[in-house]
Amino acid sequence: MPTPSRKQSPPAVPVEERLFSLVLALLATDAGLTKNEILSTVQGYRQRYAVRGDNASLERQFERDKDDIRELGVPLETIEDPADVGNNQALRYRIPRGAYELPADIAFSAEETTLLNLAAMAWREGSLSRESRRALLKLRSIGAETSDPVLGYAPRIRTRDAAFDPLSDALDKHVTASFSYLKPGEPAARLRTVEPLALVQHQGRWHLKAIDQRVGEPRTFLLARIVGPVRLGRTPLEVPPGNHAELALAELEEIWQQNVAELEVVPGTDAAVRLSRRRGARVEGDDRVLVHFTDLALLADELAGFGPEVRVLGPDALVDAVIARLRAAVAAHAGAEAS
Amino acid sequence: MAAAQPFAYAQDKLTFLLALVPYLIDVGRVSVAEAAGHFQVSEKQIRDAVSLIAVSGIPGETMQYQHGDLFDISWDDFDERDEIVITHQVALDDSPRFSAREAAALIAGLQYLQSLPENVDQGVYSSLMDKLARGASESPSQVAVARSDATESLTEVRDALARGRQVEFDYLSSRGSQERRRVDPLRIDSDDENWYLRAWDHAREAVRTFRLDRMTGIAVSDEPVSSSHADVPLGDTLFQGGDDDLTVTIELDPTAVSLLGEFVSNSELQPDAVAGDSGRVRARIRVAHIHGLKRLVTARPGAVTIVDPPEARAEVVRWAEDALARYAG
Incomplete structure (x- = not known):
């Protein structure tokens, strides 16, 4: 390969090389570097820096790079010059080692590493699969032995709801999320603007716990009922402290405990076998099963699917909901051809 | 989990670099193959990363990236023996x-x-x-x-799997027929709150997937499993179609595609037309028989309907009408 002539623009520095060089430069400085120092000297920026020109696009690049690096858990700090408060050009950037480095006393045994590998494996789709893959790289960085994945298990947590990724972004960036929400029994979806507190999965369904700005109070939303795109706000919010995820799970569990459906099942059928083996199910005689539930509409879907294998005895609202689904199924499939 | 897949994003490549350097410093000397095995990446990914690390560093006092401001490796070891030894380090020593x-x-x-x-x-x-x-x-x-709720079956099946024993159980198919099955357990899969056993079915001489909550009368036998199908590849898709499949045309709300999880993976679903202005799509899917699908369609008639064949539509109507009859009078 002939060497390119010197007159040509320098070869583009790969993005990861620029980011890596930025992290190294900011780790190496105690006093911090100004934006101008970074842009004019750090590999990947300096090649594109114009000494007396307009560096606006390079500055925007630097802003995006900072966000990307912070997302990886790198504590990129900004120090204001006490003598020159408010002057953006005088801001200095650095990465303090203590906050960057994994505490020295954190180590993982082979058994722990095995569990962590399995935990990471459960995320095989959506943004959390990338996050867990990165976490494993960091785990291996400290030499944690990669024992074989626990033989015989392939766990999987689904994040199929389209709203999951944008909402977890909103949760992390502490910004509002707006979306259309279709509540069962309401004729149309309504726009909600919320301050996210937690994302939790209960009984296989993802829920968002968030402060609904219209009422100023926390509400729980089922991700499956979010219609269309989720839009994120820009201004960071003050998130009230607390273990919101644990609290949200406890609340859902309480609702689940309180709601009981009484069912009559045909012995030996799929309905009888599966419904009676759910967590917390109580079997009475050979055809009565009591099951707990969190959401009446979701349980009604499921029970309608069992067809004649199950009859709902109560509560009445559940009976009505199942009958409505069965009628809709008949209406949609009656006649030889669909319209 | 996909091993040895190249990183698609610069952020992930950066994480790999930041993770690799402290590891290399810590081990002192390591072969490319061993490092690749440790991080579960390809050898090329290791070589590319090391080549980049070796020319990286800090601007330094001169702001010129002088020699002492850069990482250095033993090039002889790297080029000739495919081994990595970092001989000079800058700025970075600990894991992030x-x-x-x-x-x-x-x-x-x-x-x-x-x-x-x-x-x-x-x-x-x-x-x-x-x-x-x-x-x-x-x-x-x-x-x-x-x-996630572990059923008792999970403990028993896990025990059989761990000890390499054949297992027998009564299994109720979605067709509604009950049958005693004898299998060599291969793997336990989960999908949110649902648990499955992937196993070699002796009678069918093929790998089958069983829902744990449909198994009853589980008996772990003393017979060891045969090793001949221990290496049968198990994909991520729980259910594979057979040759005798039935082709069904369905119409569905695009947001409801995930409902079809057990029947078809997203990639297999080929929406072939938009039905009017309803926003719903039509798709043809292959199923072993109508019984599983009829349950799904009856559960979510607003989201999925069967368009064709007419016998399948009639099957849904019969299923729902039989159910409605239980509420009559």
């Missing part, structure tokens, strides 16, 4: 912390696994979660997964 989301992903994964019937002390889980939280640069994101 987890991000809030990385820690949260692992913590939530652990919460989910807590119900596995393994001999793991619950204290191990809580100490692990605590370590992850301490090792994160910010408090972990508020994401949590309720522990």
Whole structure:
């Protein structure tokens, strides 16, 4: 390969090389570097820096790079010059080692590493699969032995709801999320603007716990009922402290405990076998099963699917909901051809 | 989990570089192959990363990236013996912390696994979660997964799998027929709150997937499993279609595609037309028989309907009408 002539623009520095060089430069400085120092000297920026020109696009690049690096858990700090408060050009950037480095006393045994590998494996789709893959790289960085994945298990947590990724972004960036929400029994979806507190999965369904700005109070939303795109706000919010995820799970569990459906099942059928083996199910005689539930509409879907294998005895609202689904199924499939 | 797949994003490549350097410094000397095995990446990924690290560094006092401001490696070892030795390091020696989301992903994964019937002390889980939280640069994101319900079948099946024993059970198919099955257990899969056994079915001489909550009368036998199909590849898709499949045309709300999880993977679903202005799509899917699909369609008539064949439509009507008859009078 002939060497390119010197007159040509320098070869583009790969993005990861620029980011890596930025992290190294900011780790190496105690006093911090100004934006101008970074842009004019750090590999990947300096090649594109114009000494007396307009560096606006390079500055925007630097802003995006900072966000990307912070997302990886790198504590990129900004120090204001006490003598020159408010002057953006005088801001200095650095990465303090203590906050960057994994505490020295954190180590993982082979058994722990095995569990962590399995935990990471459960995320095989959506943004959390990338996050867990990165976490494993960091785990291996400290030499944690990669024992074989626990033989015989392939766990999987689904994040199929389209709203999951944008909402977890909103949760992390502490910004509002707006979306259309279709509540069962309401004729149309309504726009909600919320301050996210937690994302939790209960009984296989993802829920968002968030402060609904219209009422100023926390509400729980089922991700499956979010219609269309989720839009994120820009201004960071003050998130009230607390273990919101644990609290949200406890609340859902309480609702689940309180709601009981009484069912009559045909012995030996799929309905009888599966419904009676759910967590917390109580079997009475050979055809009565009591099951707990969190959401009446979701349980009604499921029970309608069992067809004649199950009859709902109560509560009445559940009976009505199942009958409505069965009628809709008949209406949609009656006649030889669909319209 | 995909091993040895190249990183698609610069952020992930950066994480790999930041993770690799402290490891290399710590081990002193390591072969490319061993490092690749340790990080579960390809050897090329290791070589590319090392080549980049070797020319990276800090601007230094001269702001010119002078020789002493850069990492250096033993090039002879690298070029001739495919071994990595870092001979000069700058700025970086320790492993990075987890991000809030990385820690949260692992913590939530652990919460989910807590119900596995393994001999793991619950204290191990809580100490692990605590370590992850301490090792994160910010408090972990508020994401949590309720522990998944382990049925008794899981414990028994796990026992058979661990000891390499054949297992027998009564299995109710979605067709409604009950049959005693004898299988060699291969793997336990889960999908949110649903648990499955992937196993070699002796009578059918093929790999089959069984829902744990449809198994009854489980008996772990003393017969060892045959080793001949231990290496049967098990994909991520739980259910594979056979040759005798029935082709069904369905119409569905695009947001409801995930409902079809058990019947068809997203990639296989080929929407072939938009039905009018309803926003619904038509698709043809292949199923072993109508019984599983009729249950799904009756559960969510607003989201999925069967268009063709007419016998399949009639089957749904019969299923729903039989159910409605139970509420009459």
